[in-house]
Amino acid sequence: MAAELKQIFIFLAIIFLIIFIAPAVLAQNSIFFNGENITAQIHTINQNGELLIKARDLAELLNTKLSWQPALKSLEMKSEGVNIKLMAASTYIQIGNNAIKTKSGLQLVDNQAYVPLAKTIEAFGYLLEYQQDNQELYIYQPETTIRDVSWQEDGNQLRIKMNEITPYRVLHSEDGRTITIEIDKARIDKEFSDNVSNNNYYLKVVNVPNRALLRLIIKSKNPIPFQLDGGVYETDDALILSFLPQLKRIYFNANNELNIQATGEIGDPEIEYLNDGQEMLVDIPSVVTGNYQLDLQDNPLVKSVKVIQKSLDPVVLRVKVQFSKGEVFQPLNNVNSNILSFRPGQRAQITNLDYHSGQLSFYASSALKPELFLLTKPPRLVINLFNTERGSGVRDQLKINDSKLKRVRTARFDDQTVRLVADLASLTNYELTEHKESGLFKYTISFKNQFKSITSQANQNYQYLNIDLTGKTDYEIKKFNYPHRLVIDFKNTYNNLDQLKLPEYYAPLVKDIRSSNYMLEGEEVTRLVFELSNYYSHKIESPPGSSQIKIALARKYFNESEKIEPQIKDHLIVVDAGHGGFDPGAIGRNGLNEKSCNLAIALKVRNILKAKGHNVLLTRSKDNFLSLQKRVKFANKINAEIFVSIHANSFTNPSSGGVETHYNNANPASRLFAEKIHDKLGRSLGINDRGIKESNFYVIKYTKMPSVLVEVAFLSNPREEKLLGSSKFQQKAASLIVDGILDYLEEKEGR
Amino acid sequence: MQFKLNLNPGQKRKILLIIRLLLLAAACFYLLFLLKNNFLIEDNQFQLYFANQAGSLLVSEKRELTIAEDKYRALVAALIEGPQTADLEATIPAGVKLIDYQIKAKTITLNFNTALRDNHSGGSAGETLTVYSIVNTLTALSEIDRVTILIDGQQIDSLVGHLDLSRPLRYNQKLVAGN
Numbered sequence: 047m048a049a050e051l052k053q054i055f056i057f058l059a060i061i062f063l064i065i066f067i068a069p070a071v072l073a074q075n076s077i078f079f080n081g082e083n084i085t086a087q088i089h090t091i092n093q094n095g096e097l098l099i100k101a102r103d104l105a106e107l108l109n110t111k112l113s114w115q116p117a118l119k120s121l122e123m124k125s126e127g128v129n130i131k132l133m134a135a136s137t138y139i140q141i142g143n144n145a146i147k148t149k150s151g152l153q154l155v156d157n158q159a160y161v162p163l164a165k166t167i168e169a170f171g172y173l174l175e176y177q178q179d180n181q182e183l184y185i186y187q188p189e190t191t192i193r194d195v196s197w198q199e200d201g202n203q204l205r206i207k208m209n210e211i212t213p214y215r216v217l218h219s220e221d222g223r224t225i226t227i228e229i230d231k232a233r234i235d236k237e238f239s240d241n242v243s244n245n246n247y248y249l250k251v252v253n254v255p256n257r258a259l260l261r262l263i264i265k266s267k268n269p270i271p272f273q274l275d276g277g278v279y280e281t282d283d284a285l286i287l288s289f290l291p292q293l294k295r296i297y298f299n300a301n302n303e304l305n306i307q308a309t310g311e312i313g314d315p316e317i318e319y320l321n322d323g324q325e326m327l328v329d330i331p332s333v334v335t336g337n338y339q340l341d342l343q344d345n346p347l348v349k350s351v352k353v354i355q356k357s358l359d360p361v362v363l364r365v366k367v368q369f370s371k372g373e374v375f376q377p378l379n380n381v382n383s384n385i386l387s388f389r390p391g392q393r394a395q396i397t398n399l400d401y402h403s404g405q406l407s408f409y410a411s412s413a414l415k416p417e418l419f420l421l422t423k424p425p426r427l428v429i430n431l432f433n434t435e436r437g438s439g440v441r442d443q444l445k446i447n448d449s450k451l452k453r454v455r456t457a458r459f460d461d462q463t464v465r466l467v468a469d470l471a472s473l474t475n476y477e478l479t480e481h482k483e484s485g486l487f488k489y490t491i492s493f494k495n496q497f498k499s500i501t502s503q504a505n506q507n508y509q510y511l512n513i514d515l516t517g518k519t520d521y522e523i524k525k526f527n528y529p530h531r532l533v534i535d536f537k538n539t540y541n542n543l544d545q546l547k548l549p550e551y552y553a554p555l556v557k558d559i560r561s562s563n564y565m566l567e568g569e570e571v572t573r574l575v576f577e578l579s580n581y582y583s584h585k586i587e588s589p590p591g592s593s594q595i596k597i598a599l600a601r602k603y604f605n606e607s608e609k610i611e612p613q614i615k616d617h618l619i620v621v622d623a624g625h626g627g628f629d630p631g632a633i634g635r636n637g638l639n640e641k642s643c644n645l646a647i648a649l650k651v652r653n654i655l656k657a658k659g660h661n662v663l664l665t666r667s668k669d670n671f672l673s674l675q676k677r678v679k680f681a682n683k684i685n686a687e688i689f690v691s692i693h694a695n696s697f698t699n700p701s702s703g704g705v706e707t708h709y710n711n712a713n714p715a716s717r718l719f720a721e722k723i724h725d726k727l728g729r730s731l732g733i734n735d736r737g738i739k740e741s742n743f744y745v746i747k748y749t750k751m752p753s754v755l756v757e758v759a760f761l762s763n764p765r766e767e768k769l770l771g772s773s774k775f776q777q778k779a780a781s782l783i784v785d786g787i788l789d790y791l792e793e794k795e796g797r
Numbered sequence: 798m799q800f801k802l803n804l805n806p807g808q809k810r811k812i813l814l815i816i817r818l819l820l821l822a823a824a825c826f827y828l829l830f831l832l833k834n835n836f837l838i839e840d841n842q843f844q845l846y847f848a849n850q851a852g853s854l855l856v857s858e859k860r861e862l863t864i865a866e867d868k869y870r871a872l873v874a875a876l877i878e879g880p881q882t883a884d885l886e887a888t889i890p891a892g893v894k895l896i897d898y899q900i901k902a903k904t905i906t907l908n909f910n911t912a913l914r915d916n917h918s919g920g921s922a923g924e925t926l927t928v929y930s931i932v933n934t935l936t937a938l939s940e941i942d943r944v945t946i947l948i949d950g951q952q953i954d955s956l957v958g959h960l961d962l963s964r965p966l967r968y969n970q971k972l973v974a975g976n
Binding site for chain 2 (some may be wrong): 507
């Protein structure tokens with residue numbers, strides 16, 4: 047017990063030591079006066095951790111009168127109305143009628159009087175700043191004087207009048223109730239008047255000793271409506287902080303309208319109704335609570351009004367209104383931009399309920415927060431619309447009977463609520479979107495497609511693949527080779543393949559069926575992949591955009607001409623070797639220049655394509671510089687059919703590496719082209735696959751034909767630099783790029 | 798359960814003393830917190846974008862910067878200085894300086910010295926990350942929508958031969974990790 051007590055005691059003692067003996071002992075090696083190093087010109091001593099200066103040196107420095115009375119051992123210094131007095135054996139300095147305590151006071155050394163430097167010089171109005179861990183002491187004359195701080199513009203601006211604008215900082219506390227303005231090398235005017243403090247605000251002026259700056263600290267009962275960015279302006283003689291508007295008054299006017307008034311303009315509020323319309327939340331952006339007036343005059347319709355600052359980043363004010371009689375208030379169009387008005391007894395009108403190819407839509411006269419939920423038996427989607435009533439174009443029942451929806455019923459659910467019920471063919475995913483359309487709010491519920499079935503039949507010549515969906519869908523069919531596969535990308539389709547019975551017998555032509563989901567340009571895509579056992583000609587036998595897709599795979603070519611000559615000729619292909627001449631491009635760690643390996647690969651691509659009878663032109667065939675504009679102009683002028691730019695990559699981290707293929711959406715066909723090329727490179731080049739990227743690159747953006755830019759490998763990666771320098775790797779890359787080009791051209795030919 | 802402490806007066810005094818000291822310590826801590834919250838400088842938070850190690854994406858680093866006068870210069874300076882997070886890579890080559898800048902209609906035009914181009918190690922990955930670390934960092938500010946980069950006062954088509962810099966660039970969400 048006793049030992050434990052002792053330990054606790056020691057622990058507490060250590061904490062106290064840390065708290066109280068933390069301030070470091072001062073030790074200045076250099077002293078600067080108005081920027082000039084005066085250390086050598088003055089005599090100083092250190093006593094009790096305080097720096098003392100020889101009184102005569104100080105008097106000379108400040109150009110003050112000094113008088114010494116030997117009998118009293120007292121020292122007096124006078125300058126511009128400031129009068130200070132020190133006495134030996136006293137630690138006080140008398141400044142005018144005030145006395146301040148120092149550590150050492152006046153000290154006599156070798157019959158010379160020494161006085162505390164910091165306190166004395168501060169008494170004469172100078173500012174001190176310690177720098178470099180207290181190694182250096184800077185003494186400045188104040189450069190500006192703060193004369194007045196006051197509110198302007200109905201409390202929306204704070205003006206700080208000062209002689210000159212010196213560097214300053216405006217700082218906000220996290221709770222938003224304190225704003226600190228730090229002004230460098232400033233002093234406060236003798237006749238300074240505080241015109242800021244009132245029943246909401248309190249101003250405190252703090253001279254920050256040791257840092258030659260002045261802090262104006264303004265505290266408020268309520269969050270201060272500062273603007274998060276900017277809001278600080280300078281004039282010749284003042285610093286102006288402009289604030290956001292504040293809530294001024296909440297009241298009922300003569301028309302029984304509830305008004306919310308601010309000191310400035312009110313932006314678009316978000317209005318939400320809760321508890322079946324018993325409560326209304328009004329979220330107002332960029333307004334803060336102030337000293338507002340609440341004046342409800344015992345209105346019978348409103349039970350209570352509460353105001354809170356919902357958030358400060360971004361600034362949002364929330365007004366919460368509770369209604370007493372279930373009479374709901376609706377926003378009115380703003381007449382005065384500083385006032386939001388609400389009129390009782392108005393409900394949002396629901397109009398023009400409509401269904402069209404998987405999309406249910408309706409309009410509302412004000413913003414709603416629809417509540418949606420699915421019920422299973424029978425499958426249906428319930429949509430509750432609070433505080434609304436049915437207007438024109440909303441009948442009790444809307445018959446649909448398509449693959450997704452049977453019908454939509456509408457009814458008044460209770461006093462406040464209109465309910466829509468969509469009877470579904472089967473449970474499905476949906477998405478709700480809202481957008482404004484000529485003053486009304488349009489709500490659209492999109493029902494996603496799903497797969498109904500995937501079947502396959504084979505006869506002697508063909509194997510058919512049938513894909514049945516619940517609705518008409520946007521899809522894209524692509525064929526990739528080595529390994530051979532058929533890929534279908536579906537938009538707006540829910541991937542329910544795991545709930546589906548897939549054909550057990552794919553053979554003879556299909557090896558496997560896979561599916562995956564990915565994002566393509568911000569849209570979710572469901573991809574269905576049929577792995578084929580060999581290359582088979584295919585034909586889509588269903589019209590585009592239908593809900594049933596039928597594909598025939600054939601061992602024989604559909605088109606006899608393709609069988610004999612499955613090659614594409616008379617296509618003009620431009621191959622662009624990146625960089626060149628004085629522009630070496632990236633440079634490898636062992637000195638390989640990007641321009642040379644780009645050219646080597648480009649020449650190999652040309653040779654392979656030529657050998658196959660294609661028409662190829664290079665932007666450059668030797669080591670010369672070509673601007674990006676010239677490369678683009680060249681390809682556009684000769685009307686090239688496709689454009690391939692060859693590059694090698696680089697990054698500061700030598701361990702990153704791999705192959706990338708870039709395209710730009712300027713030509714919509716570029717993506718398929720990139721997919722075709724990257725299908726080969728990513729799979730077979732033997733280095734890391736960094737994927738296909740949509741990039742804002744100059745040459746693939748401004749060329750009009752389908753274009754890609756290949757970054758074969760990283761020169762900054764020593765292993766890949768070696769590869770890029772080897773003829774074997776260059777040949778491999780070139781032949782894979784050619785495979786991709788031919789694959790793309792073949793597909794475009796519609797084989 | 799009954800529990801009774803049998804203590805002699807000396808022990809009681811000790812315990813009382815400890816309780817007093819604890820109370821005093823608590824008061825001191827409270828005071829320190831109060832001081833810290835009210836008088837220490839509160840810094841501003843910014844999002845800086847640096848490259849991931851693979852050189853494929855940008856990763857935002859939240860940074861508190863004490864902004865003296867010029868937020869934009871301070872942000873560019875922080876980008877030049879590089880990341881504080883261990884597994885991020887700097888995106889700006891050595892020797893780069895921001896000569897001056899201009900803001901007009903929510904577009905900031907940054908005029909860099911030639912080091913941005915001359916000391917760049919090249920490659921479209923490197924170029925993309927350099928340019929968009931600058932663009933995303935500045936367009937993360939609410940008052941900036943677009944960024945134009947000049948080299949020594951000159952308009953450029955591209956920095957090192959890939960990215961189109963002939964038009965102002967906007968925030969690039971695709972390049973940001975976690976998307």
